[in-house]
Amino acid sequence: MLDSVLLAFIYGILQGGAYGAIALGLSVIFGVTRVTNFAHGAMLMLSTFLYYELYTRFGIDPYLGLLIVTPILYFLGMATQKRLITPLLKKERGTTQDPASLLLITLGLGYAINNLFMMIYGSDYKTIPTAASKSYLTIEVGDFLFTTQWARIIAFFAAFVIGITLWFIINKTELGKRIRAVSQNRDAAAICGVDVYKTYAIAFGLGIAAVAVAGACLSEYYFVQPQVGTLFGTKSFLIVVLGGLGSIPGAILGGLIFGVVESVGAQFITSSASSMLTFILFMIMLFLKPSGLLGKGGKV
Amino acid sequence: MLDVNELHAGYGDIEIVHGISLKVPDKQIVAIVGANGAGKSTFIKALMGMIPVKKGCIMFEEEAITGLETHEISDHGITLIPEGRQLFPNMTVEENLDIGACTPKTMKNRAAKKEEMFDLLPRLRERAKQMAGTLSGGEQQMVATARALMSSPKLLVMDEPSWGLAPILVAELFQTIETVRNEGTAVLIVEQNVAKTLSIADWAYVFENGCVTMEGAGSELLCDEGLKKAFLGI
Numbered sequence: 160m161l162d163s164v165l166l167a168f169i170y171g172i173l174q175g176g177a178y179g180a181i182a183l184g185l186s187v188i189f190g191v192t193r194v195t196n197f198a199h200g201a202m203l204m205l206s207t208f209l210y211y212e213l214y215t216r217f218g219i220d221p222y223l224g225l226l227i228v229t230p231i232l233y234f235l236g237m238a239t240q241k242r243l244i245t246p247l248l249k250k251e252r253g254t255t256q257d258p259a260s261l262l263l264i265t266l267g268l269g270y271a272i273n274n275l276f277m278m279i280y281g282s283d284y285k286t287i288p289t290a291a292s293k294s295y296l297t298i299e300v301g302d303f304l305f306t307t308q309w310a311r312i313i314a315f316f317a318a319f320v321i322g323i324t325l326w327f328i329i330n331k332t333e334l335g336k337r338i339r340a341v342s343q344n345r346d347a348a349a350i351c352g353v354d355v356y357k358t359y360a361i362a363f364g365l366g367i368a369a370v371a372v373a374g375a376c377l378s379e380y381y382f383v384q385p386q387v388g389t390l391f392g393t394k395s396f397l398i399v400v401l402g403g404l405g406s407i408p409g410a411i412l413g414g415l416i417f418g419v420v421e422s423v424g425a426q427f428i429t430s431s432a433s434s435m436l437t438f439i440l441f442m443i444m445l446f447l448k449p450s451g452l453l454g455k456g457g458k459v
Numbered sequence: 460m461l462d463v464n465e466l467h468a469g470y471g472d473i474e475i476v477h478g479i480s481l482k483v484p485d486k487q488i489v490a491i492v493g494a495n496g497a498g499k500s501t502f503i504k505a506l507m508g509m510i511p512v513k514k515g516c517i518m519f520e521e522e523a524i525t526g527l528e529t530h531e532i533s534d535h536g537i538t539l540i541p542e543g544r545q546l547f548p549n550m551t552v553e554e555n556l557d558i559g560a561c562t563p564k565t566m567k568n569r570a571a572k573k574e575e576m577f578d579l580l581p582r583l584r585e586r587a588k589q590m591a592g593t594l595s596g597g598e599q600q601m602v603a604t605a606r607a608l609m610s611s612p613k614l615l616v617m618d619e620p621s622w623g624l625a626p627i628l629v630a631e632l633f634q635t636i637e638t639v640r641n642e643g644t645a646v647l648i649v650e651q652n653v654a655k656t657l658s659i660a661d662w663a664y665v666f667e668n669g670c671v672t673m674e675g676a677g678s679e680l681l682c683d684e685g686l687k688k689a690f691l692g693i
Contacts, residue, residue: 344547349509351606
Protein backbone atom coordinates (compact mmCIF):
# COMPACT_ATOMS: atom_id res chain seq x y z
CA MET A 160 0.00 0.00 0.00
CA LEU A 161 2.69 2.43 1.03
CA ASP A 162 4.69 1.53 -2.04
CA SER A 163 1.78 2.17 -4.36
CA VAL A 164 1.13 5.57 -2.76
CA LEU A 165 4.81 6.45 -3.10
CA LEU A 166 4.73 5.40 -6.74
CA ALA A 167 1.59 7.42 -7.33
CA PHE A 168 3.30 10.37 -5.71
CA ILE A 169 6.30 10.12 -8.06
CA TYR A 170 4.10 9.71 -11.13
CA GLY A 171 2.05 12.66 -9.92
CA ILE A 172 5.14 14.84 -9.57
CA LEU A 173 6.24 13.93 -13.09
CA GLN A 174 2.83 14.61 -14.60
CA GLY A 175 2.59 17.78 -12.47
CA GLY A 176 5.79 19.07 -14.06
CA ALA A 177 4.19 18.72 -17.48
CA TYR A 178 1.08 20.52 -16.21
CA GLY A 179 3.27 23.32 -14.89
CA ALA A 180 5.12 23.58 -18.20
CA ILE A 181 1.80 24.06 -20.01
CA ALA A 182 0.40 26.51 -17.44
CA LEU A 183 3.47 28.79 -17.41
CA GLY A 184 2.59 30.56 -20.64
CA LEU A 185 -1.00 31.14 -19.54
CA SER A 186 0.19 32.67 -16.28
CA VAL A 187 2.63 35.05 -17.98
CA ILE A 188 0.03 36.15 -20.53
CA PHE A 189 -2.49 36.93 -17.80
CA GLY A 190 0.11 38.60 -15.61
CA VAL A 191 1.07 41.04 -18.33
CA THR A 192 -2.01 41.59 -20.47
CA ARG A 193 -4.82 40.81 -17.98
CA VAL A 194 -6.32 38.62 -20.68
CA THR A 195 -7.37 35.09 -19.76
CA ASN A 196 -6.37 33.21 -22.86
CA PHE A 197 -9.09 30.62 -23.28
CA ALA A 198 -7.41 29.54 -26.51
CA HIS A 199 -4.34 28.36 -24.58
CA GLY A 200 -5.27 24.68 -24.78
CA ALA A 201 -6.16 24.99 -28.45
CA MET A 202 -2.74 26.50 -29.16
CA LEU A 203 -1.08 23.64 -27.27
CA MET A 204 -3.03 21.19 -29.41
CA LEU A 205 -2.13 23.11 -32.57
CA SER A 206 1.55 22.83 -31.69
CA THR A 207 1.29 19.06 -31.13
CA PHE A 208 -0.20 18.67 -34.61
CA LEU A 209 2.68 20.66 -36.08
CA TYR A 210 5.08 18.25 -34.34
CA TYR A 211 3.03 15.34 -35.64
CA GLU A 212 3.25 16.64 -39.22
CA LEU A 213 6.98 17.31 -38.92
CA TYR A 214 7.50 13.77 -37.64
CA THR A 215 5.32 11.89 -40.10
CA ARG A 216 6.37 13.91 -43.17
CA PHE A 217 10.03 14.61 -42.49
CA GLY A 218 10.92 12.31 -39.61
CA ILE A 219 11.80 15.26 -37.38
CA ASP A 220 11.64 14.43 -33.67
CA PRO A 221 9.54 16.95 -31.69
CA TYR A 222 12.57 17.79 -29.51
CA LEU A 223 14.25 19.02 -32.69
CA GLY A 224 11.00 20.27 -34.21
CA LEU A 225 10.57 22.78 -31.43
CA LEU A 226 13.26 24.87 -33.09
CA ILE A 227 10.78 25.33 -35.94
CA VAL A 228 7.45 25.27 -34.09
CA THR A 229 8.36 27.59 -31.20
CA PRO A 230 9.08 30.61 -33.42
CA ILE A 231 5.91 29.90 -35.43
CA LEU A 232 3.81 29.90 -32.27
CA TYR A 233 5.58 32.99 -30.97
CA PHE A 234 4.39 34.86 -34.04
CA LEU A 235 0.96 33.27 -33.81
CA GLY A 236 0.72 34.54 -30.23
CA MET A 237 1.83 38.01 -31.26
CA ALA A 238 -0.69 38.04 -34.08
CA THR A 239 -3.49 36.98 -31.73
CA GLN A 240 -2.76 39.92 -29.48
CA LYS A 241 -2.22 42.40 -32.31
CA ARG A 242 -5.08 41.43 -34.62
CA LEU A 243 -7.76 40.30 -32.17
CA ILE A 244 -7.21 41.66 -28.68
CA THR A 245 -5.52 45.03 -29.18
CA PRO A 246 -8.23 46.33 -31.55
CA LEU A 247 -10.82 45.51 -28.88
CA LEU A 248 -8.76 47.21 -26.18
CA LYS A 249 -8.44 50.31 -28.34
CA LYS A 250 -12.12 50.37 -29.11
CA GLU A 251 -13.05 50.15 -25.46
CA ARG A 252 -10.43 52.65 -24.30
CA GLY A 253 -11.92 55.55 -22.45
CA THR A 254 -14.62 53.44 -20.89
CA THR A 255 -14.14 52.61 -17.27
CA GLN A 256 -13.80 48.83 -17.30
CA ASP A 257 -12.13 46.12 -19.32
CA PRO A 258 -14.61 44.72 -21.79
CA ALA A 259 -16.18 41.28 -21.41
CA SER A 260 -15.70 40.86 -25.15
CA LEU A 261 -12.03 40.13 -24.40
CA LEU A 262 -12.97 36.90 -22.66
CA LEU A 263 -15.27 35.91 -25.46
CA ILE A 264 -12.79 36.52 -28.24
CA THR A 265 -10.16 34.11 -26.90
CA LEU A 266 -12.88 31.58 -26.10
CA GLY A 267 -14.17 31.88 -29.66
CA LEU A 268 -10.67 31.56 -31.08
CA GLY A 269 -10.15 28.40 -29.04
CA TYR A 270 -13.35 26.83 -30.38
CA ALA A 271 -12.46 27.84 -33.92
CA ILE A 272 -9.02 26.23 -33.72
CA ASN A 273 -10.40 23.07 -32.09
CA ASN A 274 -13.09 22.62 -34.69
CA LEU A 275 -10.78 23.41 -37.56
CA PHE A 276 -8.46 20.61 -36.45
CA MET A 277 -11.40 18.29 -35.88
CA MET A 278 -12.43 18.99 -39.46
CA ILE A 279 -8.96 18.38 -40.89
CA TYR A 280 -7.79 15.44 -38.78
CA GLY A 281 -10.97 13.92 -37.37
CA SER A 282 -11.13 12.67 -33.82
CA ASP A 283 -8.68 9.75 -34.15
CA TYR A 284 -5.98 9.48 -31.52
CA LYS A 285 -2.53 9.70 -33.06
CA THR A 286 0.82 9.11 -31.44
CA ILE A 287 4.35 10.07 -32.37
CA PRO A 288 6.43 6.93 -31.77
CA THR A 289 9.73 8.61 -30.96
CA ALA A 290 12.75 7.13 -29.25
CA ALA A 291 12.02 8.90 -25.97
CA SER A 292 8.51 7.46 -25.83
CA LYS A 293 9.79 3.91 -26.27
CA SER A 294 12.74 3.94 -23.90
CA TYR A 295 12.03 3.46 -20.23
CA LEU A 296 13.75 4.39 -17.03
CA THR A 297 13.46 1.62 -14.45
CA ILE A 298 14.43 1.88 -10.81
CA GLU A 299 14.26 -1.24 -8.71
CA VAL A 300 14.96 -1.26 -4.99
CA GLY A 301 13.98 -4.54 -3.38
CA ASP A 302 10.25 -4.93 -3.96
CA PHE A 303 9.89 -1.35 -5.09
CA LEU A 304 9.72 -1.01 -8.85
CA PHE A 305 9.40 2.30 -10.62
CA THR A 306 9.32 2.50 -14.37
CA THR A 307 8.42 5.33 -16.73
CA GLN A 308 9.10 6.67 -20.19
CA TRP A 309 12.10 8.97 -20.51
CA ALA A 310 9.79 11.39 -22.31
CA ARG A 311 7.89 11.98 -19.07
CA ILE A 312 11.10 12.69 -17.17
CA ILE A 313 12.15 15.16 -19.85
CA ALA A 314 8.74 16.85 -19.71
CA PHE A 315 9.16 17.27 -15.96
CA PHE A 316 12.52 18.99 -16.32
CA ALA A 317 11.24 21.05 -19.24
CA ALA A 318 8.92 22.85 -16.82
CA PHE A 319 11.95 24.17 -14.97
CA VAL A 320 13.83 25.06 -18.14
CA ILE A 321 10.82 26.99 -19.49
CA GLY A 322 10.19 28.57 -16.09
CA ILE A 323 13.77 29.72 -15.60
CA THR A 324 13.95 31.05 -19.16
CA LEU A 325 10.76 33.09 -18.72
CA TRP A 326 11.90 34.25 -15.28
CA PHE A 327 15.22 35.37 -16.72
CA ILE A 328 13.61 37.28 -19.59
CA ILE A 329 11.17 39.01 -17.26
CA ASN A 330 13.51 39.81 -14.38
CA LYS A 331 16.93 40.26 -15.94
CA THR A 332 16.52 41.90 -19.33
CA GLU A 333 15.65 45.36 -20.60
CA LEU A 334 12.59 43.90 -22.36
CA GLY A 335 11.58 42.28 -19.07
CA LYS A 336 11.77 45.63 -17.31
CA ARG A 337 9.25 47.00 -19.78
CA ILE A 338 7.10 43.89 -19.44
CA ARG A 339 7.01 44.26 -15.64
CA ALA A 340 6.30 47.98 -15.91
CA VAL A 341 3.33 47.34 -18.21
CA SER A 342 2.11 44.56 -15.93
CA GLN A 343 2.26 46.71 -12.80
CA ASN A 344 0.83 49.90 -14.26
CA ARG A 345 0.04 50.12 -17.93
CA ASP A 346 -0.87 53.82 -18.00
CA ALA A 347 2.30 54.82 -16.17
CA ALA A 348 4.37 52.66 -18.52
CA ALA A 349 2.80 54.38 -21.55
CA ILE A 350 3.54 57.80 -20.05
CA CYS A 351 7.19 56.75 -19.76
CA GLY A 352 7.24 55.97 -23.48
CA VAL A 353 6.66 52.20 -23.38
CA ASP A 354 4.61 50.97 -26.34
CA VAL A 355 2.06 49.06 -24.26
CA TYR A 356 0.36 47.22 -27.12
CA LYS A 357 3.68 46.08 -28.57
CA THR A 358 4.75 44.85 -25.14
CA TYR A 359 1.45 42.98 -24.81
CA ALA A 360 2.07 41.33 -28.17
CA ILE A 361 5.57 40.26 -27.14
CA ALA A 362 4.31 38.87 -23.82
CA PHE A 363 1.52 36.99 -25.58
CA GLY A 364 4.08 35.64 -28.05
CA LEU A 365 6.37 34.49 -25.23
CA GLY A 366 3.48 32.74 -23.47
CA ILE A 367 2.48 30.87 -26.62
CA ALA A 368 6.12 30.06 -27.43
CA ALA A 369 6.35 28.52 -23.95
CA VAL A 370 3.30 26.37 -24.62
CA ALA A 371 4.90 25.23 -27.89
CA VAL A 372 7.93 23.92 -25.97
CA ALA A 373 5.59 22.18 -23.53
CA GLY A 374 3.71 20.79 -26.54
CA ALA A 375 6.91 19.21 -27.90
CA CYS A 376 7.50 17.41 -24.60
CA LEU A 377 3.87 16.33 -24.35
CA SER A 378 3.65 15.01 -27.90
CA GLU A 379 6.58 12.69 -27.17
CA TYR A 380 4.40 10.54 -24.92
CA TYR A 381 0.79 11.72 -25.12
CA PHE A 382 -1.93 11.44 -27.75
CA VAL A 383 -2.18 13.96 -30.53
CA GLN A 384 -5.89 14.65 -30.91
CA PRO A 385 -8.02 17.81 -31.38
CA GLN A 386 -9.69 17.58 -27.95
CA VAL A 387 -6.45 17.18 -26.01
CA GLY A 388 -6.04 20.94 -25.78
CA THR A 389 -9.34 21.44 -23.99
CA LEU A 390 -8.33 18.92 -21.31
CA PHE A 391 -4.98 20.54 -20.60
CA GLY A 392 -6.34 24.07 -21.10
CA THR A 393 -8.93 23.64 -18.35
CA LYS A 394 -6.35 22.16 -16.01
CA SER A 395 -4.01 25.05 -16.73
CA PHE A 396 -6.58 27.59 -15.51
CA LEU A 397 -7.03 25.75 -12.25
CA ILE A 398 -3.26 25.44 -11.82
CA VAL A 399 -2.59 29.09 -12.53
CA VAL A 400 -5.24 30.22 -10.03
CA LEU A 401 -3.91 27.73 -7.48
CA GLY A 402 -0.30 28.86 -7.87
CA GLY A 403 -1.06 32.57 -8.24
CA LEU A 404 -1.95 34.43 -11.43
CA GLY A 405 1.17 35.85 -13.05
CA SER A 406 3.59 33.93 -10.84
CA ILE A 407 6.16 31.77 -12.63
CA PRO A 408 7.17 29.61 -9.63
CA GLY A 409 3.46 29.51 -8.76
CA ALA A 410 2.55 27.89 -12.08
CA ILE A 411 5.12 25.11 -11.54
CA LEU A 412 4.20 24.62 -7.89
CA GLY A 413 0.50 24.61 -8.80
CA GLY A 414 1.19 22.03 -11.51
CA LEU A 415 3.08 19.75 -9.11
CA ILE A 416 0.37 19.91 -6.44
CA PHE A 417 -2.26 19.27 -9.08
CA GLY A 418 -0.41 16.27 -10.47
CA VAL A 419 0.13 14.74 -7.02
CA VAL A 420 -3.48 15.24 -5.88
CA GLU A 421 -4.76 13.69 -9.09
CA SER A 422 -2.40 10.74 -9.00
CA VAL A 423 -2.43 9.93 -5.27
CA GLY A 424 -6.18 10.55 -5.13
CA ALA A 425 -6.66 7.89 -7.80
CA GLN A 426 -5.13 5.35 -5.41
CA PHE A 427 -8.07 5.74 -3.06
CA ILE A 428 -10.95 6.55 -5.37
CA THR A 429 -11.46 6.13 -9.11
CA SER A 430 -9.34 8.32 -11.35
CA SER A 431 -12.31 10.29 -12.69
CA ALA A 432 -13.31 11.11 -9.13
CA SER A 433 -9.76 12.14 -8.39
CA SER A 434 -9.95 14.96 -10.94
CA MET A 435 -12.91 16.10 -8.88
CA LEU A 436 -10.49 16.45 -5.97
CA THR A 437 -8.47 18.97 -7.95
CA PHE A 438 -11.58 21.05 -8.53
CA ILE A 439 -12.36 20.95 -4.83
CA LEU A 440 -8.79 22.05 -4.10
CA PHE A 441 -9.29 24.88 -6.58
CA MET A 442 -12.48 26.06 -4.89
CA ILE A 443 -10.94 25.90 -1.42
CA MET A 444 -8.09 28.03 -2.74
CA LEU A 445 -10.53 30.61 -4.12
CA PHE A 446 -12.08 30.93 -0.67
CA LEU A 447 -8.91 30.95 1.41
CA LYS A 448 -6.44 32.83 -0.77
CA PRO A 449 -7.86 34.12 -4.06
CA SER A 450 -4.44 35.48 -5.09
CA GLY A 451 -3.05 31.92 -5.12
CA LEU A 452 -0.13 30.31 -3.29
CA LEU A 453 2.60 32.56 -4.67
CA GLY A 454 0.54 35.31 -6.32
CA LYS A 455 1.41 38.99 -6.21
CA GLY A 456 -2.03 40.27 -7.08
CA GLY A 457 -1.91 39.04 -10.65
CA LYS A 458 1.28 40.89 -11.61
CA VAL A 459 4.41 39.34 -13.05
CA MET B 460 4.99 75.33 -27.27
CA LEU B 461 1.76 73.53 -26.38
CA ASP B 462 -1.36 74.87 -28.05
CA VAL B 463 -4.69 73.17 -27.34
CA ASN B 464 -7.62 74.30 -29.43
CA GLU B 465 -11.30 73.62 -28.61
CA LEU B 466 -10.70 70.22 -27.04
CA HIS B 467 -13.71 67.98 -26.36
CA ALA B 468 -13.22 64.75 -24.41
CA GLY B 469 -14.89 62.36 -22.00
CA TYR B 470 -15.60 58.74 -21.18
CA GLY B 471 -17.72 56.67 -23.53
CA ASP B 472 -20.72 58.77 -24.57
CA ILE B 473 -20.34 61.22 -21.70
CA GLU B 474 -18.52 64.41 -22.60
CA ILE B 475 -16.78 66.08 -19.68
CA VAL B 476 -14.47 68.60 -21.32
CA HIS B 477 -16.45 70.96 -23.60
CA GLY B 478 -14.11 72.81 -25.91
CA ILE B 479 -11.13 73.91 -23.85
CA SER B 480 -8.39 76.04 -25.39
CA LEU B 481 -5.13 76.50 -23.56
CA LYS B 482 -1.52 77.49 -24.28
CA VAL B 483 1.73 76.66 -22.54
CA PRO B 484 4.58 78.93 -23.71
CA ASP B 485 8.28 77.95 -23.49
CA LYS B 486 9.86 77.89 -20.06
CA GLN B 487 6.74 78.87 -18.16
CA ILE B 488 4.67 77.37 -15.40
CA VAL B 489 1.02 77.23 -16.41
CA ALA B 490 -1.55 76.20 -13.81
CA ILE B 491 -5.03 74.72 -14.09
CA VAL B 492 -7.25 75.22 -11.07
CA GLY B 493 -10.86 74.32 -10.51
CA ALA B 494 -13.21 72.46 -8.23
CA ASN B 495 -13.59 68.68 -8.17
CA GLY B 496 -15.37 67.52 -11.31
CA ALA B 497 -14.36 70.58 -13.33
CA GLY B 498 -12.70 68.34 -15.92
CA LYS B 499 -9.07 68.94 -15.01
CA SER B 500 -7.98 65.31 -14.89
CA THR B 501 -10.07 64.42 -17.95
CA PHE B 502 -8.35 67.23 -19.85
CA ILE B 503 -4.91 65.90 -18.81
CA LYS B 504 -5.85 62.34 -19.81
CA ALA B 505 -7.02 63.51 -23.25
CA LEU B 506 -3.87 65.59 -23.67
CA MET B 507 -1.73 62.50 -22.92
CA GLY B 508 -3.72 60.26 -25.27
CA MET B 509 -5.04 58.12 -22.44
CA ILE B 510 -8.64 58.71 -23.49
CA PRO B 511 -9.81 59.58 -27.01
CA VAL B 512 -10.17 63.20 -28.13
CA LYS B 513 -13.71 63.69 -29.47
CA LYS B 514 -13.09 67.00 -31.18
CA GLY B 515 -10.43 69.68 -31.27
CA CYS B 516 -6.74 69.84 -31.88
CA ILE B 517 -3.55 69.60 -29.83
CA MET B 518 -0.40 71.14 -31.29
CA PHE B 519 3.03 70.65 -29.75
CA GLU B 520 5.96 72.57 -31.22
CA GLU B 521 3.99 73.22 -34.43
CA GLU B 522 3.09 69.51 -34.83
CA ALA B 523 -0.37 68.01 -34.38
CA ILE B 524 -0.29 65.31 -31.72
CA THR B 525 -4.08 64.80 -31.49
CA GLY B 526 -5.06 61.13 -31.43
CA LEU B 527 -1.53 59.79 -31.00
CA GLU B 528 -0.84 56.93 -28.60
CA THR B 529 0.41 57.90 -25.15
CA HIS B 530 3.90 56.54 -25.79
CA GLU B 531 4.13 58.53 -29.03
CA ILE B 532 3.16 61.70 -27.19
CA SER B 533 5.83 60.86 -24.64
CA ASP B 534 8.30 60.52 -27.54
CA HIS B 535 7.49 64.09 -28.58
CA GLY B 536 8.83 65.26 -25.22
CA ILE B 537 5.72 65.57 -23.06
CA THR B 538 5.66 63.59 -19.87
CA LEU B 539 3.23 63.32 -17.00
CA ILE B 540 3.50 62.85 -13.26
CA PRO B 541 0.11 61.25 -12.82
CA GLU B 542 -2.28 61.76 -9.97
CA GLY B 543 -1.42 59.38 -7.13
CA ARG B 544 2.14 58.98 -8.50
CA GLN B 545 1.50 55.63 -10.21
CA LEU B 546 4.90 54.06 -9.59
CA PHE B 547 5.78 50.49 -10.45
CA PRO B 548 5.46 49.17 -6.90
CA ASN B 549 7.25 45.82 -7.29
CA MET B 550 10.23 47.32 -9.08
CA THR B 551 13.21 48.98 -7.43
CA VAL B 552 13.62 52.76 -7.36
CA GLU B 553 16.41 52.41 -9.89
CA GLU B 554 14.27 50.28 -12.22
CA ASN B 555 11.50 52.88 -11.97
CA LEU B 556 13.96 55.51 -13.15
CA ASP B 557 15.22 53.18 -15.91
CA ILE B 558 11.69 52.90 -17.29
CA GLY B 559 11.60 56.72 -17.35
CA ALA B 560 14.24 56.53 -20.08
CA CYS B 561 13.48 53.34 -22.01
CA THR B 562 13.04 54.46 -25.62
CA PRO B 563 15.97 54.22 -28.05
CA LYS B 564 16.19 58.02 -27.96
CA THR B 565 16.27 58.46 -24.19
CA MET B 566 18.18 55.31 -23.25
CA LYS B 567 21.49 56.71 -24.47
CA ASN B 568 21.54 59.28 -21.67
CA ARG B 569 20.11 56.95 -19.04
CA ALA B 570 23.20 56.48 -16.87
CA ALA B 571 24.13 60.15 -16.85
CA LYS B 572 20.55 61.21 -16.25
CA LYS B 573 20.23 58.80 -13.37
CA GLU B 574 23.30 60.31 -11.71
CA GLU B 575 21.80 63.76 -12.22
CA MET B 576 18.57 62.65 -10.51
CA PHE B 577 20.48 61.06 -7.61
CA ASP B 578 22.32 64.36 -7.17
CA LEU B 579 19.09 66.38 -7.31
CA LEU B 580 17.28 64.03 -4.89
CA PRO B 581 20.01 62.30 -2.81
CA ARG B 582 17.45 60.28 -0.86
CA LEU B 583 16.82 58.25 -4.01
CA ARG B 584 20.43 57.11 -4.16
CA GLU B 585 20.05 55.60 -0.67
CA ARG B 586 16.85 53.90 -1.72
CA ALA B 587 17.99 52.82 -5.19
CA LYS B 588 17.67 49.06 -4.57
CA GLN B 589 14.45 49.27 -2.54
CA MET B 590 11.04 48.39 -3.98
CA ALA B 591 9.21 51.60 -4.87
CA GLY B 592 6.02 50.37 -3.20
CA THR B 593 7.73 50.30 0.20
CA LEU B 594 8.69 54.00 0.22
CA SER B 595 6.99 56.80 2.14
CA GLY B 596 4.65 59.20 0.32
CA GLY B 597 7.29 61.91 0.09
CA GLU B 598 9.88 59.51 -1.30
CA GLN B 599 7.39 58.14 -3.79
CA GLN B 600 6.75 61.67 -5.03
CA MET B 601 10.52 62.04 -5.52
CA VAL B 602 10.60 58.83 -7.57
CA ALA B 603 7.66 60.00 -9.68
CA THR B 604 9.35 63.35 -10.32
CA ALA B 605 12.72 61.78 -11.11
CA ARG B 606 11.13 59.14 -13.36
CA ALA B 607 9.41 61.88 -15.36
CA LEU B 608 12.59 63.95 -15.67
CA MET B 609 14.65 60.93 -16.81
CA SER B 610 13.51 61.47 -20.40
CA SER B 611 14.56 65.17 -20.36
CA PRO B 612 11.04 66.27 -21.29
CA LYS B 613 10.30 69.61 -22.93
CA LEU B 614 6.97 69.82 -21.15
CA LEU B 615 6.31 68.33 -17.73
CA VAL B 616 2.65 67.84 -16.85
CA MET B 617 1.78 67.33 -13.19
CA ASP B 618 -1.60 66.13 -11.98
CA GLU B 619 -2.17 66.90 -8.28
CA PRO B 620 1.48 66.48 -7.26
CA SER B 621 0.89 67.59 -3.66
CA TRP B 622 -1.64 64.78 -3.15
CA GLY B 623 -1.02 63.08 0.18
CA LEU B 624 2.10 65.06 1.06
CA ALA B 625 2.93 66.64 4.42
CA PRO B 626 2.96 70.48 4.32
CA ILE B 627 6.74 70.68 4.63
CA LEU B 628 7.12 68.35 1.64
CA VAL B 629 4.63 70.44 -0.35
CA ALA B 630 6.87 73.46 0.11
CA GLU B 631 9.86 71.42 -1.13
CA LEU B 632 7.83 70.16 -4.07
CA PHE B 633 6.94 73.68 -5.22
CA GLN B 634 10.60 74.59 -4.98
CA THR B 635 11.49 71.63 -7.20
CA ILE B 636 8.86 72.74 -9.73
CA GLU B 637 10.42 76.19 -9.94
CA THR B 638 13.88 74.64 -10.32
CA VAL B 639 12.63 72.50 -13.19
CA ARG B 640 11.16 75.58 -14.91
CA ASN B 641 14.34 77.60 -14.37
CA GLU B 642 16.34 74.83 -16.03
CA GLY B 643 14.23 75.30 -19.17
CA THR B 644 11.37 72.80 -18.93
CA ALA B 645 7.84 74.13 -19.32
CA VAL B 646 5.41 72.93 -16.65
CA LEU B 647 1.65 72.42 -16.81
CA ILE B 648 0.31 71.82 -13.33
CA VAL B 649 -3.11 70.84 -12.01
CA GLU B 650 -3.44 71.46 -8.29
CA GLN B 651 -5.90 71.58 -5.41
CA ASN B 652 -3.47 73.80 -3.52
CA VAL B 653 -4.72 76.90 -5.34
CA ALA B 654 -2.97 79.71 -3.43
CA LYS B 655 0.46 78.10 -3.57
CA THR B 656 0.06 77.13 -7.22
CA LEU B 657 -1.08 80.57 -8.40
CA SER B 658 1.84 82.18 -6.59
CA ILE B 659 4.39 80.30 -8.73
CA ALA B 660 2.36 80.16 -11.96
CA ASP B 661 3.23 82.46 -14.84
CA TRP B 662 -0.24 81.98 -16.25
CA ALA B 663 -3.32 80.17 -14.96
CA TYR B 664 -6.63 78.84 -16.23
CA VAL B 665 -9.76 78.33 -14.12
CA PHE B 666 -11.87 75.33 -15.17
CA GLU B 667 -15.54 75.08 -14.33
CA ASN B 668 -17.89 72.36 -15.59
CA GLY B 669 -15.53 71.44 -18.42
CA CYS B 670 -14.98 75.00 -19.69
CA VAL B 671 -12.41 77.73 -19.09
CA THR B 672 -14.18 80.50 -17.17
CA MET B 673 -11.23 82.71 -16.39
CA GLU B 674 -7.54 83.06 -17.23
CA GLY B 675 -4.75 85.40 -16.34
CA ALA B 676 -1.36 85.83 -14.73
CA GLY B 677 -1.08 83.77 -11.56
CA SER B 678 -0.52 86.79 -9.35
CA GLU B 679 -3.56 88.58 -10.86
CA LEU B 680 -5.92 85.65 -10.30
CA LEU B 681 -4.63 85.37 -6.77
CA CYS B 682 -6.12 88.84 -6.13
CA ASP B 683 -9.42 88.15 -7.88
CA GLU B 684 -12.33 88.49 -5.46
CA GLY B 685 -14.57 85.84 -7.08
CA LEU B 686 -11.79 83.29 -7.20
CA LYS B 687 -10.83 83.95 -3.61
CA LYS B 688 -14.36 83.24 -2.54
CA ALA B 689 -14.67 80.11 -4.65
CA PHE B 690 -11.37 78.39 -3.85
CA LEU B 691 -9.50 80.07 -1.09
CA GLY B 692 -12.35 80.52 1.33
CA ILE B 693 -11.19 84.03 2.16
